[in-house]
Amino acid sequence: MARLHANLSKSFRTLFILLVVSLLLGAGLFKLYRVHAAQLNARSVMLSNSAVDATNVSYEFNFDVATAGTVGSVKFEFCSNSPLIGEPCTPPWGFDSLNATLSSQSGMTGFSINPSPNVNEIEITRVPSAATPGAASFTFGNIQNPADLGSAYVRVLTYASNNATGPETDSGGLAFAMSEDVTIVAEVPPYLTFCSGVSIAGFDCSTASGDFIDFGILSPTTANAGQSQMMIATNAGSGYSVRASGPTMTSGINVLPTMSSGLSQPGTGQFGMNLRANVLPSVGQDTQGPGGGQPGVGYNVPNRFSFNDGDVIAGNALPEDFRKYTLSYIVNVAPDQPPGVYATTLTYICLANF
């Protein structure tokens, strides 16, 4: 009986103790509270690229150190679910900071990367030393962005230890976002503006008029001259060339000889042209317009005339911004030139090289 009494007392004692402890826990006397670190203020993370899956991205962190004291390490933990310190962290899908480099640091310096086995963690370390409250900045390069559009988070924690263990000194969360790029497309079509006429007003092809030049009665004592114009504009990347196609002036079997960079010689049978302002005889104009095209070889010297079927008479190796050429024609005849109506039809062909 006595032993039974003793056992019961012991049991009651145990129960009593348990009851007291329960009551004390209920009263909150043994409640454990998470000690919250001071917050890192004015904190931000700036990315060099917000495209999903982008590689070699730089992340620049800026924040104000809140607590004066020893700092030996800083941890940057990237999460897809929450920036809250202490909450479970899910690494952002596709994110990779394993090969991150510390490309710059300021305010709190002397850190180097402490290799982390986690793709979503960057840890920097130094010999623990005093940190002065104030602005700090760290830039990491060679990071791969998350693979999902939308928000992601970073938790920044400073530690007195040099290996990010123990209680954090200061901490703060950040949010950033992956977004779509804007793709801009614009097409510039190839174009060529080319016109010819006896005259063209300004640089407006709609004003081109006349397709017949009458030299009148040919004389062995005086050079006969005439002119026409052509205008060109093109965005051909490799420019253009203009060829003159057609025979010299003929009347039946009677032919006026062509010229080859020769001077006008009245009394000598000649047919030639150039694209310059001439004095002997007085005919033609130099090339006009903002473009850069030039008369071709043999057609670019004042008072010297040439003609050869198929010759390139003008051109530019670059795109042309409105260029107007004036073609000067001369006809000379010998005293014994057989009579007749001498004529020719010239065709100008502009070839743009895109």
Place this chain on the structure above:
Amino acid sequence: MKTKNRILRRGLYAVFGLVLTVAAVLPGLGSKAAAYGQITSRSIMISNSATSATSVEYTIGFTETASGIVKSIVVDFCDASPLYGDACTVPGTFSASGASLTGQTGTSGWTLSGATAGHFVISGASFNSAAAMTFTVAGITNPSATGSYYARIYTYAAQSNNYSNVTTPGTVLDFGGIALSTANVISITAKVQETLTFCVSGAAPTSGCGGTSTPAVTLGHGTPAVLTSSQVDDNGTTTPTYTQLTTNAASGAIVRMKNSNTCGGLSKDGGSTCDIAPKGSVGAISAGTAAFGLYVAGGSGGTGTVTANANYNDGTSTHYAMRTANVTSTYGDPIESSSGPVSDVNSQLTFAAGAASTTPAGVYTANMTLIATGTF
């Protein structure tokens, strides 16, 4: 049988006697001589019920019912009993030793003295009976234990009363006991996480970046759309582009823009050269000029303000900009920003381009990256 009844009767008499004796004695056993009246409408309001709180204010209020003139008041604090004359232990770490009288209503000119750990005296000019008054005493430290504790208030006709100790309070006019209690402080924690939601869309986003589409801008006119030297084309109505920003960043957010072409404009060779050059500083693009630029409208809708950067909005919606060095820098060129938290604020981006007569034929492209940075 008779003996049994006698015994029974005696027992009953004994019981009745005992009952009567107890009934007669009990009132005497349980009470002391009631030579004082009761203080009515009494209370002590404390400014902080947290255990061990310091600099707590105790406002003692009551209505004096004594017919005599009260000239002093004594207050004792006890851990176990409010009853007159009962033993009294100062509750835990309770202390009134630093008490001071900081206010009084219904009377005036009273002072506090004799403050000890569990006791103080307030005395001074008399006041009329049946008056409601309060005395605010500051500088008190609460008990360290959670739970009830008590105060005993005694009034005296003498300014220098004959209070001796808590069990011998002297010649009391009126008395009143009060129960007080400390309580656990309720800690409330609520976490608001940092948020930043940012999207770029070909359609105006609805709340929370809903209803978005992949932004794809085509600049040109006609069918198919082409750029010529005859006019400047933009995407304002054809293929619009929007951003939406939501953030609780205390210092707001900045949206920056980068051009994938290192030359800053539109390129047909992957960005090495830009035959359609970046516009540069904000201004008009003339027809026949090969240039590419952006106009930012600034925020609309939602809550909060997103302001277009002046470099991309000079007040004229047909003025555009594309700052070469900035849009090709590491983090891009700021195009809009907020100075505080914003929610669901949309902003339209209008890109424009023109071609010169010498702009080489080809398909020109650029990838514009938009990056939002919040400062929390």
